[in-house]
Amino acid sequence: MGYQFSKNSEDTFKKIQGQFPDKRSLILPCLYFLQRDQGFVDNEGMQYIADRIGSPISLAQVYGVATFYTMYNKKPVGNFHIQICSNISCYLAGSDGVTQAFCSELGISKGQTTKDKSFTVEEVQCLGACGFGPVAQINDRYYENIKPQDVSGLIQALKAEAK
């Protein structure tokens, strides 16, 4: 048996179906369900989405959408997905040092995942929190005004949270 929506996803899917006159609009929300349920989007999950939404939605259409948007992870990421803004305002506030601190603390380079699959570090474009840089988005949460010396403590706190 392959991928199926979790109960939570199934409930939300039923709830939002009536909100759109064209069911094609369900592709983006469904990709979020898939990502929330298993951490990333893959072909099997996308085929399931196409089947659930139903004809005329095909895997190709779901795949086309998934590959356009950066927030859908096309491959597995760590339990904590650390995304640090590198754009102008965060750069001015010292984001390069923060990215470096995350990488050296975890012993990985930008774009990599730790061996134990706990952390992925990535640089991203503007997160829309420019007054409070440097900013990192870790899973669903924003962390603002991060200093390089805060990084070690932050990672310890995340590790403790995971236990």
Place this chain on the structure above:
Amino acid sequence: MAEKLLLTKHIDHPESHTLKHYQSVGGYQSSKKAITTMAPEEIVALVKESGLRGRGGAGFPTGMKWSFIPKTDKPKYLICNGDEGEPGTFKDRKLLENLPHMLIEGMIIAARAIDCHQGYIYIRGEFNKGIDIVSFAVEEAYKAGLLGKNIQGSGYDFDLAVYAGAGAYICGEESALINSLEGRRGHPRLKPPFPAISGLYNCPTVVNNVETLCNVPHILEMGSAEYKKIGTEKSPGTRIFSVSGHVNRPGVYEIELGTPLIDLINIQCQGVKDGKALKAVIPGGSSAPILTAEEVGRANMDFESIASLKSMLGSGAVIILSEETDLVETTYRLASFYAHESCGQCTPCREGTHWVKDLLGKIRKGEGSQKELDLILSLSRNMEGGTTICPLADACVMAVRPTIQKFTSEFTAKFKTNPEEINKQELIGQAG
């Protein structure tokens, strides 16, 4: 100078996002007035008279945008554009998280004005907190009979749903946003037809920014004459500026349109960080041409004053750059942004943004020469002025070229010491 607080009067109240608090300060009175006592044409006329202009970037008159919606039997749609993504901009996030009911009320009024019964609030996917807060507020409004069937006993129906984007700057462009909401890749559409004629699901559609819609309840409450007393003649009202970069107090500030830029820096933001001298300011988001410190002294924060300095008020994002700023680096960061966010439909943008980024990257690493700088300027002429479907390539040019022109010496100072060493073949090989 007193701050004219219109939208943000109660924003710092810890309960400002709740229906209870919003109603306790007079919320949902304007929407009630709109759906029970006003004809749609009256609402459009009032907003036209108020002179309200879009707060998303282009500054298009809101009432006029509404008036383009044809009278047909087709369904009509209203979309709130909460896909805030222009580097430097973070005011809509604040409004979504703190004043969701003001937005909902503005949408009810706008919907009534264009005779629409279904609205969507499109919020960028990264704003998880904002999405949760707005979704909760929509539920609260449904339960209180402020949304749904027969709103407040008026016989008027309006449904509202929240939709999360998924990380694409280009979806802030209204036709790309419509494609995204339809479940497609976020490609901007060729215009005409404009969304007012054929937008969401090929039906007449209005797309308005969060802040624009939040102004609407206040216009109904105050009347257009009173509203126009705030701001300047051609730019009435207040504007919520997102200030970031080298200032002592970055943040979101609502000030009267027409306020001198230098006052925003020195009064609200308490001056340039660490007492440094000002080098430059980007006055309206990353796509707005940079202003020199001398130009900043002449700039007032209204559409016309900034336009007279050949820049724009854009999304209201003010990025302050002190004397210590490396402008080659900041320009490279912005060019990288546009290269990353180009949707890839049009050749001048898909190719041009990457060339500009790569050429700036070369200069930044000390490997560039006058040839690279000239090539950027030459490329930029083919990336602007209608060579593409949407203005993303133009925005890249505006973020790069004025900086090179106004601060040339910063770029030439990074040139490779012996420019003869650069050979053209190598340049083409690397930049392509």
